[in-house]
Amino acid sequence: MPAFWILIIVFAVAAAGYVLGRRRAMVSAGGDIRNLHSLPGFYGTNVALSGLVAALVVLAVWTVAQPVLIERSVANSLPPDSYASTAERSLMMADVRRVANGLDQAVEQGAMTEQASRDIRTEFTDIRTRLGEIGVALGSNVTAATLRAAQRYRAMSATGDLWKTILVLALSLGGTAIALARTNMDFRARPTVERGVLVLLIAAACIAIATTLGILFSLIFNTIEFLRLFPPAEFFFGTTWSPSFTGRGGGSQLGILPLLWGTLYISVVALLVAVPIGLFAAIYLSEYASPTVRSFAKPLLEVLAGIPTIVYGLFALLTVGPLLVDVFGAGGLLGVGWMRGGTAVMTAGLVMGIMLIPFVSSLSDDIINSVPQAMRDGSLGLGATHSETVRQVVLPAALPGIVGAILLAASRAIGETMIVVLGAGAAAALSLNPFEAMTTITAKIVSQLTGDADFTSPEALVAFALAMTLFVITLGLNVLALWIVRRYREQYE
Template sequence: MPLIWIILAVLALGAAGYVLGRKRAVSSAGGDIRILHSLPNYYGMNVFLTAVVPALLVLVVWLLVQPTVIQRQVTQLIPDNDIMESGELSLIMSDVRRVADGLDRAVEQGALSREEARMIRTEFTNIRETLASIGVALGDDVNADVLAAAQRYRALQSAGNTVMAAAVLILAALGLGYAYSRTHKDFRARNTVERAVLSILILASTIAILTTVGIVLSMVLETRDFFHLYPAREFFFGTEWIPSFEGGSHLGLLPLLWGTLYITFIALLVAVPVGLFSAIYLAEYAGRRMRGIAKPMIEVLAGIPTIVYGLFALITVGPMLRDYFAEPLGLGTSSSSVMTAGIVMGIMLIPFVSSLSDDIINAVPQSLRDGSYGLGATQSETVKQVILPAALPGIVGAILLAASRAIGETMIVVMGAGAAATLSLNPFEAMTTVTVKIVGQLTGDTDFSSPEALVAFALGLTLFAITLGLNILALYIVRKYREQYE
């Protein structure tokens, strides 16, 4: 039974349960819903949830566990010398899975009858050709061991699926029956549903947290592998980045970190004054109508995909900076430069800074403005001496959030600053950042056991640590600021 049918059947049971439960509750109250403890819908909902939720949970767990169990069973059938021959167990297992899937598909398409698929033998049939004729390509001729394993795999899989369907449906029916039998006018269905809602909410947040933990863990594990292959000292303090897949690479973090920080610095140099001043204008000076037009227009900038900013850097800003600044000043001939990426990234960050700062400035109480105006201060004096100091922690928080965004940016750097890892002070020279190199090391043909590929995880973890630190600092500052007025 395909998965979708199982789910639909469970939902149908749940829906039936909803109708039955509701009806039973109403009839137990003699048709007068005022006697019921909860509204009739809650009784229906209770039956629905009791039928559906446990069944679907079992389904999910089953789907996660079954492949591991089957894999373990099937692996025992593969003789050791086969593993020696092809080098890796995982390669054989993927062949096994492919043969099994191919046979299933052949049955589906009618190329083989169910019986033929089950009895097929390497001695009599060329399985590779049979499967190729229905579009399943195999890298090698199928030997008897693999075929046996594949047949076992199919048998286990189909048995597992049948048992799973039965178990899930029985569980749904049991849940339905249990909740239905408990449905009575005095049953506190409302409270039960409330608890169910609570656990759904907790489940959702747990998933989010576990995902984060999982991401960090996977990076930590890969990074550990990297540091087994490459000395940590040379990674953190190396000043050269020369990866070479033949070995003997220099994988120093410093040029990449320098590029990242340099570009971020220039981006903030652009974004902070422009964003902050436009926020001050919008919050303090602009009339209602101007604000209504200007604020959404600035926020449009935030909706532009970074690849489009990258194009802007590549075809407009880069050549312009080269022709009008870098070449006349004798600072370089490259249109990819730190300056290009920094300026364009700064433009991208303007709405970030301005929109957050605008909110923060608006949160400064009107009474402080009145107090300042009442003493005969002008608007700019009020902004400079009262509003900005009051809003400063929040603004710093906004800037730090923008900085962590800039550090994580990739596309604009690839297209604006190039991919050459250099340690240089010249802002018109091509440089690159940590993120670009992560992409560079992992795309293309890579061997995931070499330090040249694994270094990407170490870079990712470093980046994660930096932006996490900045975000925590920003949140801490913003929270401290909030306490002042509440």
């Protein structure tokens, strides 16, 4: 049974358990709510959670673990002489998955009988023909061993799905029945539900922490493996970025300094655009705008934060870049010849700055509004004008929080990818000219992991070292921002 339908059934059982639990509690109390230990809703919630939580946990774990275990089992069962390397075995497993899906389609559409799918040796040609008839493209390297593995893959998946359905539904129905049997007017439903909710909250926090640690450890281990294969001094202090994969040229030069320079340069240009506009917009909206203007201007400004970054990238490539060439190019309006192409630091920086305006504006607006009104009233009572109060009282009081907002926006700028890929180019260069093409760490992470990469080579593992460097930079900025904001809170709260 598909996981979607299992979910529907589990939630239906939980809803029915809520109604039955609530009703059973009221019946045990003789219809008088005053005889119950807890409110009726707690009894229903206890029954619903009993039939829901364990079933959903098992469903989630099984759904994630089953494909991994089945693929590992099928991969280990492949004949050793059918592949020459780990990479070839991975390609063979991709064919196994594709053929297994084709077998499912063929059986569902009646194009192939179950007997034909089992008798792989005698029906090899017939199976290939029938799979082709239903649109399953098979490569020339799909052999009888691949088809046998696909059959095993499909059979194990079907068995796993069956047991998953049985176990999840049994847990749902069993938990609901046990909770209903315990439900009576003396049952302490409210403390039980509150403890259950507390456990769920702790589990959610642990999942978030575990995910962060998993990402961090994966970066650390692969970075260590990269630094074991490639000299750390050349990586951290090299001024040339020129990866060359095995069989495509000479040795690679993987110096991070050009990428780090491009990342910081584009981020600085973006902040020079976003900080003044965002900060002035925040001052206007919080101190000068009428409630009517603020009610529609603030949501319109924050719409910029919801635009996908790929849209910003296309805007940089198709609009901002050509516009800058028309102004700063050799045949442009100024005729200075500074810009030879549409992809440049200035192109990506301007568009990224526009994207960051709502980050700076919204955070700064909240921080300015958090300044105590008593400070404004005191300044006005001493005879200062509204503008003098904003300039000499409100902004100095909000400055630590505003600096924290700017640092958070800087972290967002450093981690941007699509705008850089489409707007800044792919050249790793150390240059002060903002009208030249450059690239960033994030753009090179994408390029290093795209294509037929051998993940045991330094050219592929360097992506994890780049990601680790970026992680450390952004983590440092976030910690600094949080420290500044915390100090601000201690001072003015």
